[in-house]
Amino acid sequence: MAADGATPTRRCILAGIAATLAVACSIYGSAAAEEKSAVSSDIIVTLLGTGGPEPTPARFGPATLVQAGGLNLLFDAGRGVTVRLYQLGISSGKGIDAVFLTHYHSDHIAGLPDLWMTGYMFGPFGSRAKPMRLWGPSDGTTALGGVARIAKGLAEAFSEDTRIRHADEHITTAATQIEVHDFQEDRVVFEEAGVKVTAFAVNHGDLIKPSVGYRIDYLARSVTISGDTKLDDNLIKHATGSDLLIHEVFAMSAQLAKLPQMKPVADHHTSPEEAGMVFSRAKPKLAAYSHILLLATEVRELVSRTQSTYQGPLEVGEDLMRFTIGERVVARKWHPELRKYSD
Numbered sequence: 309m310a311a312d313g314a315t316p317t318r319r320c321i322l323a324g325i326a327a328t329l330a331v332a333c334s335i336y337g338s339a340a341a342e343e344k345s346a347v348s349s350d351i352i353v354t355l356l357g358t359g360g361p362e363p364t365p366a367r368f369g370p371a372t373l374v375q376a377g378g379l380n381l382l383f384d385a386g387r388g389v390t391v392r393l394y395q396l397g398i399s400s401g402k403g404i405d406a407v408f409l410t411h412y413h414s415d416h417i418a419g420l421p422d423l424w425m426t427g428y429m430f431g432p433f434g435s436r437a438k439p440m441r442l443w444g445p446s447d448g449t450t451a452l453g454g455v456a457r458i459a460k461g462l463a464e465a466f467s468e469d470t471r472i473r474h475a476d477e478h479i480t481t482a483a484t485q486i487e488v489h490d491f492q493e494d495r496v497v498f499e500e501a502g503v504k505v506t507a508f509a510v511n512h513g514d515l516i517k518p519s520v521g522y523r524i525d526y527l528a529r530s531v532t533i534s535g536d537t538k539l540d541d542n543l544i545k546h547a548t549g550s551d552l553l554i555h556e557v558f559a560m561s562a563q564l565a566k567l568p569q570m571k572p573v574a575d576h577h578t579s580p581e582e583a584g585m586v587f588s589r590a591k592p593k594l595a596a597y598s599h600i601l602l603l604a605t606e607v608r609e610l611v612s613r614t615q616s617t618y619q620g621p622l623e624v625g626e627d628l629m630r631f632t633i634g635e636r637v638v639a640r641k642w643h644p645e646l647r648k649y650s651d
């Protein structure tokens with residue numbers, strides 16, 4: 309047994325895995341270049357998942373990466389979030405500084421267990437040495453609300469994995485812990501390295517509380533993420549002055565809209581015409597859709613319906629679409645076959 313607790317054979321295997329992983333990582337992009345944004349006055353926003361609950365490979369679950377001040381902040385952790393991070397060469401562990409949840413619908417947190425556990429594993433896709441830091445809203449009615457309950461549940465549900473990895477791979481206890489930060493009212497919930505994150509209540513329906521959106525400010529730049537919401541004045545108030553406004557949308561065909569059973573779903577979300585009104589009032593430099601729910605309708609229809617109430621710049625988000633917020637807001641699409649962005 310060596311001084312570090314690993315036998316020579318075991319060390320050799322680990323070294324072999326590390327070499328293989330390093331090669332795998334280089335295939336998927338330059339981890340060193342992508343892992344942390346260069347500290348500049350820009351904010352870089354990447355849509356990791358632009359879908360909702362539907363398990364389609366075309367749009368993964370909602371998740372948005374915001375890079376500013378040398379920090380990587382993740383907003384929601386929908387299905388497939390670790391896969392998208394891996395495509396960018398960003399570790400799900402040491403590559404993420406903080407995770408913020410908008411609410412607790414499954415589509416927004418389905419990828420959280422994977423992010424947490426893949427994050428503490430050995431390898432360039434993990435290697436988080438410290439607890440995962442997790443922010444989320446609480447309604448204040450129970451002692452163990454919001455993210456605290458999730459953290460406790462994850463620890464219990466996956467206690468066999470943490471037990472085995474502590475004993476077998478010497479993963480530290482700190483790496484498998486979750487540091488929770490819950491909050492109840494509209495306020496600044498995070499302020500580090502000049503990056504300020506403000507949470508604000510949105511209206512996702514009477515039974516879906518708490519639900520929040522987030523605004524991220526860094527130097528003179530800002531982005532607002534709506535979370536799931538109906539047309540909401542509080543969102544418009546907080547989003548006003550943002551360079552980039554990322555908004556959810558729900559659109560269905562006129563035929564489907566006549567069905568009474570569709571009404572409860574539509575009542576929890578924002579139609580294209582309503583989203584256009586939000587954009588017209590908040591006046592971002594660029595409006596972008598994510599969390600795009602289209603039922604029996606097309607992107608073309610989504611755009612034309614939005615343009616009936618908003619004539620400004622609009623992007624319909626795609627997975628891995630990236631926005632650079634500088635003097636202007638520039639959008640770039642990801643080319644899956646080339647594994648890189650368009651120029």
Ligand SMILES: [Zn+2]
Pocket residue numbers: 360361370413415416536599
């Ligand atoms: Zn949702």
Ligand SMILES: [Zn+2]
Pocket residue numbers: 411413512536
């Ligand atoms: Zn929701």
